[in-house]
Amino acid sequence: MPPAPNALWRNPRMTAERTHDDQDRAGAEATVNDILQGAWKARAIHVAVELGLPALLQDGPRTVADLAAAAGAHEPTLRRLLRLLAASGIFEELGHDDLYGHNALSEVLLPDPTSPVATDARFQAAPWHWRAWERLAHSVRTGEASFDVANGVSFWQLTQQDPQARELFNHAMGSVSLAESRQVAEAYDFSGADTVVDIGGGRGSLMAALLESAPGARGVLLERPEVAGEARALLESRGVGERCEVLPGDFFETIPAGADLYLIKHVLHDWDDEDVLRILRRIAAAMAPGSRLLVIDNLIDERPAASTLFVDLLLLVLVGGAERSESDFATLLEKAGLTVERSLPCGSGPLRIVEIRRA
Numbered sequence: 001m002p003p004a005p006n007a008l009w010r011n012p013r014m015t016a017e018r019t020h021d022d023q024d025r026a027g028a029e030a031t032v033n034d035i036l037q038g039a040w041k042a043r044a045i046h047v048a049v050e051l052g053l054p055a056l057l058q059d060g061p062r063t064v065a066d067l068a069a070a071a072g073a074h075e076p077t078l079r080r081l082l083r084l085l086a087a088s089g090i091f092e093e094l095g096h097d098d099l100y101g102h103n104a105l106s107e108v109l110l111p112d113p114t115s116p117v118a119t120d121a122r123f124q125a126a127p128w129h130w131r132a133w134e135r136l137a138h139s140v141r142t143g144e145a146s147f148d149v150a151n152g153v154s155f156w157q158l159t160q161q162d163p164q165a166r167e168l169f170n171h172a173m174g175s176v177s178l179a180e181s182r183q184v185a186e187a188y189d190f191s192g193a194d195t196v197v198d199i200g201g202g203r204g205s206l207m208a209a210l211l212e213s214a215p216g217a218r219g220v221l222l223e224r225p226e227v228a229g230e231a232r233a234l235l236e237s238r239g240v241g242e243r244c245e246v247l248p249g250d251f252f253e254t255i256p257a258g259a260d261l262y263l264i265k266h267v268l269h270d271w272d273d274e275d276v277l278r279i280l281r282r283i284a285a286a287m288a289p290g291s292r293l294l295v296i297d298n299l300i301d302e303r304p305a306a307s308t309l310f311v312d313l314l315l316l317v318l319v320g321g322a323e324r325s326e327s328d329f330a331t332l333l334e335k336a337g338l339t340v341e342r343s344l345p346c347g348s349g350p351l352r353i354v355e356i357r358r359a
């Protein structure tokens with residue numbers, strides 16, 4: 001029979017256990033509370049970025065009054081925002097003169113097109129981005145991108161119509177790709193490549209790294225027309241423009257035939273299984289018998305890091321996509337008449353290169 005409630009408190013051993021339980025509970029509550037407040041903390045950072053505070057402090061500390069005037073903010077409220085951010089470790093309050101300046105964490109937010117965190121902070125700060133997360137429950141109920149119901153247009157439509165949205169996305173994606181492209185060029189030997197097609201090649205940093213590492217290769221970069229110009233500019237700035245054709249187009253419609261090597265990096269994860277299959281079938285039809293396809297993506301392994309799983313949900317809410325495991329890919333590839341030859345790690349994170357041939 002369980003002890004009566006009063007007996008519990010008279011038993012010293014049980015009292016000690018209860019105290020221990022209470023401490024566990026208090027610790028758990030503090031942890032969950034901290035996680036919940038994390039959403040507000042992120043929002044406060046978004047607003048600091050939206051107001052341009054990192055750039056305004058670039059040349060040294062400034063008073064809140066000065067910052068408020070420069071940023072077009074309500075001074076007493078900006079003071080409250082900065083006070084919270086400083087208490088959270090972002091920016092530093094210097095003495096008692098109402099002065100704020102950068103510290104190691106806030107410096108990460110300085111505008112820099114090559115910094116994944118700085119560009120991502122701006123991408124996340126966009127109201128349409130936040131609105132998609134606000135409707136996460138819609139995605140969980142339906143399996144569809146919440147972006148569309150939250151914003152009235154799809155992510156791809158918005159980034160086609162709105163140059164500012166496109167720039168935020170392309171910069172966030174481009175900064176990640178800049179570092180990854182070097183890792184891909186180190187992990188895979190492109191020296192024997194002759195003709196290479198990069199499908200949905202973005203701003204072109206992977207193609208540029210490949211052409212730099214394989215001086216005999218020629219490339220075709222297939223991209224949406226509204227992004228193609230940026231790819232052209234980057235390839236020219238890297239001195240490989242003459243060896244690469246930038247082809248504006250739609251990978252659901254056209255994929256150039258007969259290349260030695262096809263690359264598709266961080267593209268398949270933007271689509272659901274049905275669309276992935278449509279793209280893979282198009283690629284399979286374009287491949288010659290000896291062609292190879294490299295699917296380059298973050299793969300979900302046995303013990304994925306939470307950061308990988310956050311991106312998985314990000315893909316869900318923005319575009320209805322998903323991160324996949326190697327066996328998820330193998331199933332889809334098989335349906336498209338393709339087969340995995342080998343899979344290589346790339347860098348120290350979840351990025352992998354899956355080398356594929358026609359079955």
Ligand SMILES: C[S@@+](CC[C@H](N)C(=O)[O-])C[C@H]1O[C@@H](n2cnc3c(N)ncnc32)[C@H](O)[C@@H]1O
Pocket residue numbers: 156173174177199200201202203222223224227249250251252264265266267270
């Ligand atoms: C997540 S980004 C990846 C870009 C690049 N591969 C990289 O790793 O940085 C997906 C790319 O697919 C392009 N894209 C989306 N739909 C497309 C379509 N139907 N045809 C061609 N490109 C498309 C986008 O413009 C975007 O640049």
